[in-house]
Amino acid sequence: MTSALRVFVFLSIAVPGYAHHEFQTFVQAHSGRPVNCAMCHTSADGPEGTGPGQIGSLDELERERLNRARAAFDPSPVVDSPILNDFGNLIVARLGKRRILELRSNPAVLATELGNESDLDRDGIPDAREYLEGTHPLMRHHGAPLSLFAHELRANAFHVVMLGLATIITLYGLISILRGFALKMQAAANAEDH
Numbered sequence: 001m002t003s004a005l006r007v008f009v010f011l012s013i014a015v016p017g018y019a020h021h022e023f024q025t026f027v028q029a030h031s032g033r034p035v036n037c038a039m040c041h042t043s044a045d046g047p048e049g050t051g052p053g054q055i056g057s058l059d060e061l062e063r064e065r066l067n068r069a070r071a072a073f074d075p076s077p078v079v080d081s082p083i084l085n086d087f088g089n090l091i092v093a094r095l096g097k098r099r100i101l102e103l104r105s106n107p108a109v110l111a112t113e114l115g116n117e118s119d120l121d122r123d124g125i126p127d128a129r130e131y132l133e134g135t136h137p138l139m140r141h142h143g144a145p146l147s148l149f150a151h152e153l154r155a156n157a158f159h160v161v162m163l164g165l166a167t168i169i170t171l172y173g174l175i176s177i178l179r180g181f182a183l184k185m186q187a188a189a190n191a192e193d194h
Contacts, residue, residue: 020100026107031134039136040088047083058082073098086120087127087137094118108132124151 027035037046042053050056058066062082069081072092079093091100095113103110116126120137125147127137136142153160 020104022104023107023110027131027134030108030132033134035134038085039131040085040091041083042085043083053083055083070097072096075099085138090114090118090120090127123148124154 024035024037024039027033027039036044038044041047043049043051045051045054047055055066065080065082069079069084069089069092072079074096076093076096079089081089081092084092091110091114095103095110099113100110103113111128111132114126114128114131116128118127119125120127121140121142123140123143125133125135125143130137130143133144135144141148
């Protein structure tokens with residue numbers, strides 16, 4: 001057996017991946033959207049395996065980071081698991097591993113416990129709401145279209161108002177020029193008639 005295969009077998013048996021499919025199943029059923037492990041993990045295929053972002057691909061320092069994150073049974077401001085993305089690390093940091101395990105039987109409560117303060121992708125939709133809606137909390141343009149539009153409108157309100165004013169002024173000027181031409185044409189026609 002090769003050494004890489006031994007490491008993978010050891011990690012598969014001795015260090016379970018701790019993927020919690022109950023959350024993914026809940027989000028899919030609640031939102032009606034297909035959701036994969038990439039909502040919380042660095043790999044869309046989840047933590048188990050040898051691909052990038054999976055347990056079998058971790059070097060020694062990454063395994064130490066993983067073990068420190070797994071030891072965060074209580075909320076901790078410092079969680080940096082190499083198999084979790086920023087949203088997954090946020091969940092562990094805010095709730096702690098113990099509470100996450102408790103919520104497996106009621107995944108809907110996760111959104112309530114996360115609260116509405118966090119918006120990792122800064123798209124105006126709180127991460128907890130994106131969890132419930134099945135949109136990705138780390139992808140800025142992945143969310144309910146109306147909510148994204150409203151956020152962009154608020155964020156760019158000054159520019160929208162300035163663009164509206166510029167359009168009105170331009171149209172007013174164009175109408176004035178056309179009226180001026182019409183008056184000149186009428187005056188020229190009147191002068192020819194005399």
